[in-house]
Amino acid sequence: MIKKFITFFSLFGSVSTLLCCALPVTLVSIGMGATFASLTSSIPGILWLVGHKDILFVLTGIMLIVSYFLMRHGQKQACPIDPSQAEVCRESKGLSNKIFWLSVITYLIGLLFSYVIPKVFYGM
Numbered sequence: 001m002i003k004k005f006i007t008f009f010s011l012f013g014s015v016s017t018l019l020c021c022a023l024p025v026t027l028v029s030i031g032m033g034a035t036f037a038s039l040t041s042s043i044p045g046i047l048w049l050v051g052h053k054d055i056l057f058v059l060t061g062i063m064l065i066v067s068y069f070l071m072r073h074g075q076k077q078a079c080p081i082d083p084s085q086a087e088v089c090r091e092s093k094g095l096s097n098k099i100f101w102l103s104v105i106t107y108l109i110g111l112l113f114s115y116v117i118p119k120v121f122y123g124m
Contacts, residue, residue, distance in 0.1 A: 006066050006070065007067050007099075010060060010063035010064045010100075010103055011102075013063055014064065014104070014106040014107035015103075016056055017056060017057060017060060017109075017110025018109060019049055020049035020053050020056060021110045022109050022110050024046075064107060067100055071096060071097065071100050075093060
């Protein structure tokens with residue numbers, strides 16, 4: 001149960017890092033600042049995420065690390081002997097692996113747009 005909770009919130013957190021950091025920079029960079037302004041008025045929670053991005057990145061990073069160890073532990077667990085259940089078990093392990101790495105990539109993209117690019121290009 002706790003594994004599902006941590007995995008879900010690590011995916012949710014990594015998507016939130018995209019919303020708070022990568023999306024605004026991307027929209028403004030390609031000349032769609034008005035679209036971003038409209039988006040923030042429609043979904044005001046985005047501004048809250050931007051204001052708390054440090055906490056968001058730390059907590060999401062911790063959850064991704066814990067998810068990694070839980071995933072590695074789950075990969076070592078044997079699947080049932082029943083062929084149909086064994087197939088479902090293998091498929092779910094593969095899907096969990098793909099979702100985890102998608103979450104990590106999403107997190108890294110948000111990290112890049114939030115901290116690396118501003119330091120490199122703007123010296124902030």
